[in-house]
């Protein structure tokens with residue numbers, strides 16, 4: 012079976028972000044293939060652990076994927092202080108006589124944003140509203156390479172490596188079946204001493220925050236890279252839980268138009284015409300947002316990556332330009348307005364080189380600085396008795412169930428399929444057992460089969 016078909020059959024999707032199906036992403040020709048090992052979200056350690064402990068697998072998969080897309084240059088990009096991961100990868104490259112090279116990044120946020128990474132590695136700007144392919148590159152995450160390696164060995168993508176950190180007794184790396192309840196992961200890390208807490212799924216900059224009640228219903232998906240237990244009284248939680256009407260009222264009344272949000276915006280600094288301070292200004296003057304939706308500055312909100320640098324790091328007034336952009340993007344989508352992909356050559360701002368936001372400072376401002384230096388080396392593989400696998404776990408269409416309640420399934424058996432010709436990924440059983448329910452997810456309970 013050829014590589015892309017092996018990846019498709021295994022149901023591999025990008026582990027680092029929206030979960031783009033990997034077989035579709037690699038179905039192209041480019042000159043540069045980049046493995047994203049930046050892990051730029053503060054607190055997460057999964058990719059670092061994988062690059063150190065599965066270095067040979069990641070190097071092998073990078074070589075295969077780079078070859079599949081016809082890349083003359085294959086990089087694994089990681090931060091310069093990931094020394095143990097770099098040593099392991101260099102050893103694997105030597106052992107395999109691999110053409111893969113390492114690219115060292117400074118410790119800034121968001122180094123792992125695909126567009127920032129392409130710019131760092133190739134010096135090319137991904138055009139506004141474009142994707143790395145438009146700049147002759149494909150970017151895939153280090154954890155995705157680990158899953159690709161397993162796919163080539165005939166293993167379906169059913170197990171997730173993830174970091175569990177924050178207010179837990181023992182921060183760890185877990186390897187758990189997809190569909191494991193989030194709170195079982197917290198328990199596997201020794202549980203928390205907090206009576207009231209929040210659960211952050213993903214990193215502190217862009218992850219999704221859940222209340223305790225919400226977290227009880229959530230499970231690990233193919234895109235879950237980390238779980239952080241947080242106290243409720245830190246800036247990260249306070250800001251995320253601020254109602255939108257309050258955010259918009261503050262934006263209208265307190266913005267001093269200093270333009271620091273624009274000056275620090277990674278997308279603006281890469282040469283894109285995104286100016287968050289202008290979006291704030293236009294919104295403040297508009298009686299109704301619908302009156303200004305077609306304004307060119309508002310349309311540029313679609314170029315926003317939602318990285319959060321503007322609100323966590325830049326704004327001296329504690330405003331939330333990112334949340335404003337999310338609101339504007341929603342209104343633009345409702346009105347059917349799109350910022351069109353633009354050709355041409357784009358040049359980064361000269362100031363970009365000294366305006367990179369330091370990762371540690373971001374963590375401190377969010378109130379999670381105390382977890383920043385945790386050494387997380389231990390891997391645990393807890394036994395999980397029940398999993399709930401959502402049919403839609405990532406970008407694309409939901410998978411269509413191929414099993415019904417009462418069926419017996421074995422580990423790795425396909426239980427839901429992506430329809431022919433659609434963008435999506437197959438789902439396989441992450442434990443062996445009995446199918447208990449099929450609704451918008453497939454629930455399996457472990458059995459002796």
Ligand code: SF4
Pocket residue numbers: 272275276277278279285287314315316317318319320321322332333336
């Ligand atoms: S979140 Fe803010 S800093 Fe990040 S891309 Fe959007 S406007 Fe720029």
Ligand code: SF4
Pocket residue numbers: 265266267268269270271272273287288291325326327328329330331332
């Ligand atoms: S940094 Fe804050 S105060 Fe300054 S222009 Fe941007 S939103 Fe307004």
